[in-house]
Structures are given as structure tokens and as C-alpha cells.
Amino acid sequence: MARPRTRRRLAARLRNPQCRNRSHRNHAGSRTVTPTDSKFEVAVLGAGIAGSTLAAILARHEVKVLLIDSGTHPRFAIGESTIPYATSTMHVLAERYRVPELAPLSNFKDTATHVSTMCGQKQNFGFVYHEPDAPPAAEKANQVMVPIWWRTEAHWFRQDIDTYVFNQAVRYGAVPRLNTCISDIGVDPHSGAELRTSSGETFTAEYLVDATGFRSVLAERFGLREVPTRARTHSRSLFTHMIGVEPYDDVAPLRYGQPSRWHDGTLHHVFDGGWLWVIPFDNHDSSKNPLCSVGLTLTGAAALADREAPDKEFADFLRRFPAVAEQFRTAKAVRPWVSTGRLQYSATDTVGDRFCLTAQSAGAVDALFSRGLANSFQTVNALAWRLIAAAREKDWSTERFVGVDAIQQRMFDMHDDLAYSSYVAFRDYDLWNVMIRVWDTFNFYTEAALAHTFSRYQTTGDDELFRTHERLDSGLAAMMRELLATARTTCEAVDRGELTPGDAAATLRAHLEQGRFWPTYMPQGKPDTRYFYTNPDLTTQFMYWTRTEAPQRIREYFA
Template sequence: MNTTDRTPEDHEDHEDHEDHEGHELYEGNEGHEGYDVAILGAGMAGGLLGAVLARNGVKVLLIDAGVHPRFAVGESTIPYTSAMTRIVAERYRVPEIEALASFRGVQDKVSPMSGRKQNFGFVYHRQGQDQNPEEINQLVVPEWQRTENHLFRQDTDAYLFHLAVRYGATPLLGTRIADIETGPKGVLLRCAEGREHRAKYLVDCGGFRSPVAEKFALREEPTRARHHSRSLFTHMVGVTPYDQAPSAAGHKQPSPWHHGTLHHVFDGGWLWVIPFDNHEGALSPLCSVGLTLDERTHPVGEATPQQEFDAFLARFPQIAEQFTGARAVRPWVSTGRLQYSSTQTVGERYCLTAHAAGFTDALYSRGLTNTLEVVNSLAWRLIEASRDGDWSTERFAYIDRLQQGLYDVHDDLVYSSFVGFGHYDLWNAVLRVWEATSIMPTMTVERAYRRFMDGHDEQILRDLEQTSTPGLPSPVGEDISALLAFTRTTCMAVQAGELAAGEAARRVFARVREATFLPAPFELGDPDNRCFEATPELLGQALEWGRTQAPPHIARLFG
């Protein structure tokens, strides 16, 4: 079966709605229960936001066209995700959310069907050639520090949905929205079966088929995304750990591939392998598998997704070593171009969040992180609005700047990465830019969390929003933004045929080496430093660098 969808990280179904006009809006219409906030979409974003709001006294209506449990991908967490999860749990006094911030917490309290994530692994392939064991990269998540997760989303999404209901959110599943009206006094939602619901504010967490985006024509046409890709994905059983594959025998990476999220990368795309069976006592035999391709060079054809996947494996027999005994256990999902964006994500009495606002690519697992970022900044505004009655668009303007910034950061990363996929040296260089974009912001939010825990000073977290680069936190935002812009323009020159890939790689590596905001002991600018592991010894060296050599605005991260 070939199901068409647009967002691999948040697969949810919503139908088109009809337009109805001319209904006067006002709060608390007699005969109809009014809510402070109505949330469209009861997946991870909607459940998370609903739980936070309901816990803090906001009257929430949680609406979804589907029911739980249900399939979703976007399973891989990153250290930034977990740091933001802890912040949201503590800031909004929802301790049950913190379980999602650790492997042990997920296993014990949320879903024993989930897997572990101890690394980001990247193996580079050339069609028609044996895999070069020197052309691998890995970023290890230090086990002594934390373990990330491969979330079995049908369990984690249901956990958050039920948490929201437990705290008082009103659930309305199996309900399709036929029309939306917003105005100075609130929101009117008409359901397909004729019922009406009113709220003071509307948050759309519904994914690509966003009813709000459609109603108010918010999609950017064409999207500003430079990146191009489509995807096909499923869950499989019988996937062989790549560490057991003959082509992996010569690899010397510090962490087993099977202990993390594995990316097979090649000119024109990448393939993810996300196992749920990769830890002692694992209950699940499943593995999430997805193939992402530049749709301009690999357009959707007449073949079924399974046939297309099999044809891809025939071209890359050393990737196929993982799949000799594998079979899909649910229908494939196949998409057209994944990228979409919105001209605005905030308007009168409404906000688009997460994948309702836009989507780029599943590469680097930033989808869940972006969701946590938006929930963290949106929730306190909604809570205060429910108390003081100020639902003005200006109050929520930062949320639009944040989401547009998050979108552009990720587009720069994946666009540059896909250009790099055509030449290992350039890919090796672009990957260091991603590492910088991952490591330094994580240090920033983890420091903010530690300071917040000392005295629960709300201003510490609100100060994270005081940045000239929404989507990247201060004090590292401007440095990383400049590095991303340099990398993007360099890769654009390669794509235009104006610059050789090898020269582009040298320039990007030189820029990384010259970046004074990056800890020198990390050696991110060394092309031979292909596997990065933050050992206690290395972190000790970085702390010393932070105290003695770091620029003043970076030194405070090490204090």
C-alpha cells in the first residue's frame, strides 16, 4: 500500500474542511461550553501542550480526527530535546513529562517498546563501490552522562494525550473540523457533524493538513526552503544490526552502530535505521526504516514503495546487507516533496505550532526538539492570557519569530548536507557545522536548566528568548548563525558549479577551525576527527579552555 503524506516526523491524518461564513463570534455563547484554548491535533505536540496548560489551570479542548494508539515516526531524540523536556517538566510543574528525558524514564514509565540512542552514526556510500571504512562519522552520546531514546511514538503520544486528559483537558477524538472562525472575541469551531465549540484561543498542532493554515491561506507558495526531498518509510522486523554486516567489519567507531540512530548517506539522499530492539531486555522486534531522496533527481514513479526500496537496495548492496531478512509490518508511507512553510504562524486568536507551521526533513532529528522549543515559549503566554484576558496577537509575536527561525536553521543544515552528500570531504565538513549547531546550544539550555533549578527564577528561562537569532539561543546564536550562513552560501556555489566541492570542504573546515566560540579541545575543524565522543577527560579540557581561552560571551557557559 502506498499512503501519501507530507511529514515523516509527525504522521497524522486530517481531512479538508468546508467554508462557512457569517457567524458572529463571542465568548461563552449560551448552550455551548467555552474553553480558554482549543488544540487541534492530539499527537505529541498537542498532548504535551494540553498537559502543560491543563496542569496550570487553563481550560483546554483537545481535538483530533483520529484516535490513539496510532503510528507515527519522528522517533529519535537528541540531547537538546531532553534538556528542553526537563525544562518544560520543571517549569510547568508536570513531573510526568520528565520521564521522556531519559532512556530509563521512558522504559519504566512510558513505553518499554522504545529503544536506546547512544550515538548518531553516519556511513557514507558510493554507488557501485565498496564502502570505504575511513568514510564514517559518529557523534557519541556519552553513556556516563545520559542516554537518548528511540521513542515508540504510538506509546509516547498516547501517554502525553492521556496525561493531558488526566490533568483536566477535555478530549474530543474522532472529530473532524469543518470550519473555523476567529475574531476579536474568540474562536468558533464547527465540527463535520454539526456541533460547535468555542474558545478564546486556537492552537493548531495538526501537521501538514493544518485546518488553520488552509482556512487563512498561510502556506508560503512556493516554500522558501532551499532543500528538496521526499521520503518513504515504515516499521520492519528482521533488520540485521549493521555491526554484523560484512561491510562494517573494518569500522573503528567508538560506539556500536546498533546502539544509536544510523544514517546511510549517499549522493542524493539518506536512509535511516532506528532500532527499538537494541538494549538488554528489549520487548520490541521493530525497527523504523526510512529512505529520503531528492525528489528532483529521484521523482515518484509507478513502482510501489516496497519495489522502490528493493530497487534502491539493489544499487547499494552493502546497505542491503542489513535487510536480507527484513520485512515491513505495516503499510509503507510514501510522500511527495516534504518541504512546506508558512508566511505567518501567529494571527488573531490563533497559532500554528510544530509541523502545522512547517517542515523540512527528518535529518538530524530536530522535529521533536522544535516541538519542545515552541511549547516551552508558547505555554507561559497562554497561561498568562487565560488569567489576565490579554489574547492580543502582539503577545504571541515571538512565537512566529521563533518558528520561522527554527525553520531556517534546519533548512540551512539539511540543504548544505544534501549538497555535501555528493562528495565525502564536503559532507565531512558540513557535518562539523551540524555538530557545532548541536553541541553549543545544548550547553546553553543545560546551563539555563541548572540555574533555574537553583531557585526557580522564571526570568532565567524568559531570558533564553532574548536573542537576535530566534531558533538559536544566546550567547551562541550569532556565532552559529554566521557559520551556517557561510556554509549555506559555500554549498550554493558548489551546487551552481561555481566552486569545486573539495575547495568548498577546505573553506568550511577552515571556518570551523577559526571559530573562536567552539572549544579548541573538541577539534571539530580537524578532517580526521571523524568520531566525536565527549569523554570526561575531553570535557575537563573543554572546561579549562572555557575558563582560560574562551571569548567572554562564551566563557560564561563554563562558569
Template sequence: MAGTRRAQQQHNAYDVAILGSGMAGGMLGAVLARNGVRVLLLDAGTHPRFAVGESTIPYTSGMTRLIADRYQVPELMPLSSFKGIRQRVSRNCGQKQNFGFVYHREGSAQRPDEVNQLVVPSAIRTETHLFRQDIDAYLFHVAVKYGAHPRLATRIADVEIDPDTGAVLRTDSGEEFRANYVVDGSGFRSPLADKFQLRETPTRANTHSRCLFTHMVGVKPFDDSRTAAKHGQPNPWHHGTLHHVFDGGWLWVIPFDNHQDSMNPLCSVGLTLDPRKFPKGELSAQQEFDDFLARFPEIAWQFEGAKAVRPWVSTGRLQYSAHQVVGDRFCLTSHAAGFIDALYSRGLTNTLELVNVLGWRLIAASRDGNWSRERFDYVENLQQGLFDFHDDLVFSSFVGFRDYELWNAVNRTWMLGTMLGNVMLEDAYYRFQRTGRDEVFLDLEQSKQPGSPLPVSAGFNEMGTLTRDLCLAVEAGKVSTGRAAEQILQHIKHADFISPGFRLGERDTRCFNMSPGKMAKNAVWCRREAPPEIGPRMINASKGLVRMRLRGGE
């Protein structure tokens, strides 16, 4: 009997136990199992299942390519482009050619010049609206294919951790598993956050928002409305992620049916509100959504005849955080560690950042037996930095929603972070492809600004601090929205980290499309005028993206 118990315990022993088999757990499980790590992949639910976090950005796609190559998991490569997903993973996903923002005032007609759009360059158009139930299931199956041990419909009731020997995980049915290390990617209801009382109460986040969301059928392309006919933006709204923004919140529209090969009639819809301006009452989510549309008839046009195909989810305040995410023999990743808001689609990006920096550490620990907390210290700094950067950006945006001029300025800071963060990533990936040296990525971990998209530029990081502080002053009634907007644009106009030819510091550069002509002028700026920490990186990034396009990765 004792021998049977010992055999069972040995059978249930792993290097790494991952709680949660969503995007983070599935991808990390695939990376680890592919590299010989004994992985236990636990989840209280099953696949396929509904999930939000559906819109990628160029950094997401770039990081997916990087992880696929760095950790030699070729099955991840199709997820790095719309073309790859459509051909090899799922035809239920949508395309994303732009990030679109239409500003509205309650009780007033929408003004045609109050729109903003960032177009993904046609030369590197990789972005996707992910139908998450297909993507998450695909990643889970890749992890299992490489040897991860799956345990779905298995709820963890307790975790005990000994810094010297590892963890014991107990299910609600009394089953036990042992692991040298635990990665908690389970989300808000993190067992480890509860067990070790890691949540900050209250959260340090400045952002305040709540959300109601669902999938719908019958949502009309906004381009067909009389309102949109006056806009003249570079790319159709329906070809990307559309954000309707207004004082106190924003509404996302993420279509999965916006290309001819789509087999999915659904559209992801979510209304995000500041609860201090729009308190959550007794109305159902559908009633609250209908009441909102009644106040914004130009938005309501898009939803005439649309119907929810699944129950609405209505949340309380979205923001939560942890004062600690790394401990002895454990780590909280991404949404287990904290969350700000879906604005700007950074959730998936932050998830992949954590997969990348955790991957090599866990592989090394499984080989040399060194599971010390010190090995994972950078993960703590990165996770907290990503949280704070996103909080500053989203908080500033919600303050900006009060007045179009301020929103127009804050939106530029997001544009710059999105574009320049991708430069940092593609430069590193290009150098890795050229040399095969993993040290390229380890060098990036020496940053004094973990979590910043462009840690090498003092001017860029000063822009973020300036914007946040000005928006705090606006919220406190100490600075007008117009004055804050002027100062932000002036900082960008005189910045050394972006080509002045892009005119992103000009009020009327509301839409930006990186055309081939602009790319050519930028190359000249990189070689002649750009600071040394920017120019060479932009040149390498461009070379790498051209190489990717020539290989058919668009």
C-alpha cells in the same frame, strides 16, 4: 429550548482549543491543564497510532526536563531519559547512544574511513528511540488526567475567528465549540493554514526531498556486516540512530530492539531522496526500496530477510512552509507551520521549543484575558527562525552528500550546533533550578537570532551562513566541493566558540566522543580561554548535567 442551546454553548467554551493530540498537542495540553487552563484537545484520529519522528537528541531530553519543572508537570520527567521511559512509560522504545553516518557510493565498495559518529557522552546518556504510539498516548492521557477535555475522532470542518471574542470551531457533524484561542498542531493538513491561506507557494525552503518509510521486523544490526567490521567507530552502530548517506539522499535505521529489556522487535526504516535526482515514478514504495537496495548491496545486507509490518508511506516533496504562523487568536505550531526533513531529528526539538514558549503565554492570557497578537509575536519569530536554520543545515547536507569531503565538513557544523545548543539549554535550566526565576527563560527570548542553537555567538552563526552560501555556490557550479569543504573546516579550526582541543576543524576528526578526559580539558579552556558568552555557560551546563546524573536521571 433557547436556554438549552445557551447551556450547551457555555459547556463547549474553553480558554484554548488544541487541534491535534500528537506530541505537541498532548504535551501542551498537559502543561496548560495542569496550570488551570480550560483546554479542548481535538483530533480527527484516535490513540494508539503510528507516527514517525522517533529519535531524540540531548536538546529534546533537556527541554523535556525543563518543561516538566517549569510548568510543574512531573509526569513529563520520565520522558526526559531512556531510563525513565523504560521504567515508567514503555518498554517498546530503543536506546540511542550515538548518531551514526556511513557514506556510500553507488557501484563502489564502502570506504572504511568515510564514516562519522557523534557519541552521546556516557555521563549524560539519556536519548531514546521513541515508539511514538506509546509516547503520544501517554502524553494524551496525562493531559486528560489534568482536566483537558478530549474529543478524538472529531474532524474540524471550519473555524471562524473574531479578534475580539475568539474562535468558533465546527465539526463535520455540525457540533460547535468556542475557545478564546486556537493552537493548531495538526500537521501539514492544518485547518487554519487552509482557512487563512497561510502556506507559502512555492515554499521558501532550499531543501528538496521526498520519503518512503515503514516499520520492519528482521532488520539486522549493521555492526555484524563485513563492511562495518572495518570501521572502528567509538560506539556500535546498532546502539544509536544509523544514517546511510549517499549522493542524493539518506536512509534511516532506528531500532527499538537494541537493548536487553526491549519488548519490541520493530525497526523504523525510511528512505529519503532528492526528487530532482530520484523522481517519484509509478513503482510501489516496496519496489522502489528493493531497487534502491539492489544498487547499494552493502546496505542491502542489513535488510536481507527483513519485512515491512505495515503499509509503506510514500510522500511527495516534504518541504512546506507558512508566511505567517501567529495571528489574532491563533497559532500554528511546529509541523502545522512547516517541515523540512527528518535529518538530524530536529522535529521533536522544534516541537518542544514551541510548547515551552507558548505555555506561559497561554497560561497568562487565560488569567488576565489579554489574548492580543503582540503577546505571541516572539512565537512567530522563533518558529520562522527554527525553520530557516534547519533548512540551511539540511540543504547544505544534501549538497554535501555529493562528495564525502564536503559532507564530512558539513557534518561538523551539525555536530557543533547539537552540542552547543544543548549548552545554552542546560545553562538556562541550571540557573532556573538555582534561582527559581522564570526570567531566566524570558531573557533567552531577547535573542537577535531566534531559532539558532547558539544565538550568543557571532562566529557560530557566521559558520551557518558561510556553509549555506558555499553549498549554494557548489550547487550553482561556482565552487568545487573540495574548496567548500576546506573553507568550512578552516572556519571551525579558528572558531572561538569551541575548544581547539576537540580538533573539530581537522579533516580526520570524523568521529567524536566526549570522554571524561576531554570534558576535563574543556573545563580548563572554559575558565582560561573561552569568550565570556561561552565559558560560563559551559561550566553551568556541566554542573547541571552532573547534578542530573547524581539524581539518577541517566
């Protein structure tokens, strides 16, 4: 149900810290904007990957788009590890909206060939569990392989990827205004948005999309932030890019026997209180990038504590975990560490009269499980067809967009359930070992559902299939929500001290078994298997199972 909204005129004088010391001279894209160029159908504020992807699609469909950013390209951006849902959605965007230039971003090989030689491959999600001042144990490690015969995910060197997508938006006709600071903004429910730049130019647009990310102009200036956030997850991060990071495979004090090299994927060093990501860009023959993205995310008391300088905090962390430290013996940061405040924020409304926030502007949960890009592209997918139709029909009524709010709020809550439950599970390996199965089950079925819809679309060309899919009202989607809700309530009981981690693990294991998400021959269906890898034959057998013997709600979806 859409929330009731008041119709209002929003206006504010903006104080963007990025703009404060900037000269009023405009360094925007090559095009000089004349007064007749100042009227647009859609203004996209924020030319990051979400804003640029949306602008490319809209411009491709002859919507008159303005794409404004206070910064420029190329520039550093975080959010580097892709997941199948993100890249599959990118593939959907490329075909559904006929923007073939987006297709190379749907798999590592094409990205490396057509977009950038600075990205890494992601052939697995690796999780190695650590206890402070104790050697790691071989039986406390998990890996979910992305089978090479199926696909290869990527470690995006974002400055290249974002520049590429931005350039495509401009190529299709979006009018770029980089290095452009907005000093005043007005949104009128009847006439749309008016944007004034600090250099004195004025732009109008029928509709305003705020893709400015965590400093969302509209959310923060017009009071859309939920205070306090409803997120249960509470964490903060420090991150940088490093050179000289040793592959964990080469320095680990023991052999784990996992199917894929840790360094060929995104490695999560997990411990009670947080996790460390290692995202190599240097892990493929085609890569010319010697760097790794490294980030430490902390929860609990450490998330609240006064912070030391991030390099010192990282060094302290390494002292507590000597096995992890081996990876960083010769590593050096090549750019200053970024130390964030609390990562979580949310919005009461992500859609209003004549405006919409994209996913990262609306809210964020955590880097854990790399869901940010997936959420961003899902929002773009839901927003693009609505905006194209609104521009064609000259009808920008809010009712057309409320579905986007429902999608974004749901994405936020599901990610929060996953991240919150995982942080609780980090306290005890047995619980974490089950929580990984919860995440993998969710991860697998949500992507499989999208892939199924996409394949039917490719056969029929029926766009309605995507509109049905985005409503997430299938029995399968309900199963996923129930699974995450069970994980959350179980972990909340652990948090309150009402349940031991062992009992919580048993509860979740029972839910997975009773739900029959997996046949027993699949690795996820075997309680003792910690490395999930399937071959094509097993996968074919499994896909047949989803149509024949699986529980009804799974069968119905894939029939």
C-alpha cells in the same frame, strides 16, 4: 521584528479527508460535553505529541482546554529519533511548568521504566558513507557518540509515547474529543474561535492552537502557506517499520573501528542523492519491540522523479547499495510503506489574531538530524507561558504571541540551512566530513546553551532566564547563525558550480578553525578525527575552557 498583520475574521467550511466517511456519531473521550462545557479558554486542534504536551501543561495551570483530534490513540506517528535538544526541552517543560509526568521522556532509561518498553536506545548518531556499486570504505564513516555517562537518547515508539502524553493531558483536566471532525471554524479577533463538529456540536475558545501537523487546518484553509516554500532543501521520503533488520555491525563487509555499535544508535546510510535511516527499537535488553523504523529520503532528480511503488523503490535502492542490502536480507515491512511528496513546507505567519500554529503545522524541513521534535517542544515552551498569562490576565492580544512566530521562523531557517548544506555535501565525502562538524558544533552549542539556562533556573527559579534564552540574541546564538549561513552560502556556490566540493570543504574548515569553536584537544577540533567521543575528564576540561579561554562570545554565555 513582528510582521504586520491584518486583523480579520477567518472562517471556512473544512473538508478534512479523514472525516469524509465517518459516521456523525461521536466516539470522543468518556466525558459527555454539555452546553455549559462548550466554552474553553484554549482549544488545541490536534492531539499529537505537540498538542497533547501543550494541553497537559495548560490544564495543569488550570487553563480550560479542549483537545480535539480527528483520529484516536494509539496510532502510528513518525518522528522517532530524539536529540539532546528535544529531550532537554522536555525536561525543561516538566520542571518549568511542574508537570513531572513529562520528565521520564527526557531520557531513555526513564522512558523505558515509566512509559513504554517498546522504545529503543540511541547511544550514537552514526553516518556511513556509500558510493553506488562500490564497497564502503572504513575511512568514510563518522559517529557522534552520546556518552552513556552523560545521557541516553531514545528511539520513541511514537504510538506509545503520544498516547502517554495525551493521557496525561486528560488526567490534568484537558477535555478530550478524539475521533472528532471539525466541519466549520471561525476565528474572530475580538471574541476568539468557534468550532463546529461534523456531529453538530459547537465549541468556543478564547484562543485556538493549531497542532494538526502538516495538514494544518488553519495554514491550508486560510492561506498561510508560503507558496512556493522558501526552503532550499528539496526532498521526499518513504518509510515503514520492519522486522528482521540485521544490525549493520553484524553484516558490514568491513570493521570500522567506531566506538559505539551502529545498532545502538540512529544509523544514517549516506550517499550522493539522499540517506537511509535505520532506527532500531530492538536494541536494548529492556525493549520488547522487535521492529526497526526504516526510511529512505531522496533529493535532487530522484525527489522530482515519478515514483514507483515504495517497496519497489526501496528494493531498487538496495540493489545499488549491496552493503546496505545485507541489513535487509530477512527484513519484512510490518505496515504499508508511506511515500511522501515533497517534505518541505513553510508559513508566512505562524501567529495571528487569536490563533497560533505549532511547529509541525507551521513548517517542516527534513528528517535529517531529527530536529522535528526539538522544534515542536521549543514552540510548546514558548507558547505555554504566554497562554497561561493570557488566560490569567484575560488578554489575548496578538502582540503577546508574536515572539513565537519569530522563534518558529528562525528554527525553520536554521534547520533548512543544515539540511540543504548537508544534501549538497553528500556529493563528496570530504565536504560531508566537514559538514558533520558544522552540524555537531551547532547541535552541541544550542543544547549546551539551553542546559546552562536550565541549570541557572534550577538554582534561582527565575523564569525570566527562559524568556531571555528564547530570544536567541546572545553572541553565542549569533555565532551559530553565522556558522550555518556560511555553510549555506558555501554549499550554494557548490550547487551553482562556482566552487568545487574540495574548496567548499576548505572554506568551512577554515571557518570552524578561525571561529575556535573547539579547543584542539577535543575530537571535534581535530581535522582527522571522525568519531567524536569524550570522557568526563575531557568534558570538565572543555567546560572550563568555555568559561576561560574560549572566544569571547562563548565565554560570555557560559560565564
